[in-house]
Amino acid sequence: MIAAKSAHSTLSKYESYWKHFISFLKTNKLDVSEHVLISFFFKLFKQGLALRTMSAYRASLADPMFYGxxxxxxxxxxxxxxxxxRTRRPITKTLPPQWEVYKVLQYLKTSQFKNNKTISLPALLLKTLFLIALATGSRISEIAHSLCPVECLRNWLDITSEWPNPNNFIWFNAATQKPANNRILVLRFRQLINLSHAHNTKSNFHQIRK
Structure with missing residues (x-):
């Protein structure tokens, strides 16, 4: 009943944190104590976990530690x-994105990307991903008339239609013809941003998500 105070999604995450703690105890052959719990948190800190994540671990263990x-x-x-x-690892402020949309759009108008019929498959993936992201991110007004996300997506789907795809995925790794996970897609975004800015930018995963 007490556990019901948290949402199901929260409980699922807490369960994974609890399993991590139990694994720590078993690996080091330790019993639960205040000192051992501090040692566990210190291990997380040395591994470089963000303080916010460490606080989530602390919250997940609060009830089991208190009631048990x-x-x-x-x-x-x-x-x-x-x-x-927090003193030893101050929380750093997130800097605003250091890349500009218009530079990427101008880059997509160069000969390497301009013709959707003759464009290479990796280049088509980069172009389609970026334009679809803008269109679905309420930034359709920033897409020039000559850069149509629908046309790019249609070409991409035509080319990949013969690839093995039992689960009806849209995005693939152009090199392996296997479905692309989120990390692969973000890497493709970063690749395009860096190319369009002549590698004079420091786009990271958080900035790309923005």
Whole structure:
């Protein structure tokens, strides 16, 4: 009943964190204690986890520790530990994107990308991904008339229609003809952005998501 205070999605994430903690105990042959829990958090810190993620671990373990072992994760020792972590690794502000849409659009008008009939498959993937992203991100007004996402997508679907695709995926790795995961797609975005800015930018995954 107490666990029902959290949403199902939250409980699923908490369960994965709990399994990680249990694995830590078994690997190191440890019993639950306040000192061991601090050691676990310190291990996460040394691994480079963000403080926000560490706080999520802390929240996931709060109830099991309190009701099962009478350990209060909000006690002074834990508060001091997390303050120390924040001091040693200050939270950095997210910088605004350092790339510009219009530069990418201008780059897509160059000879390498201009003709959708003769364009290479990797280039077509880059072009289609970017234009579809703009169109579905309420930024359709930024797409020039000569850069039609529908035409690009139609060509992409025609070319890939014969590829094995039992699950009706749209995006593929152009080199392997296998469905592309999110990371592959983001890497393709970053590739296009870096090319269009002559590699004079530092686009990261967060900026691309924006």
């Amino acid at each position: 072992f009478q350990i209060d994760t909000n006690s002074k020792v834990f508060r001091d530990f997390f303050i120390s972590c």
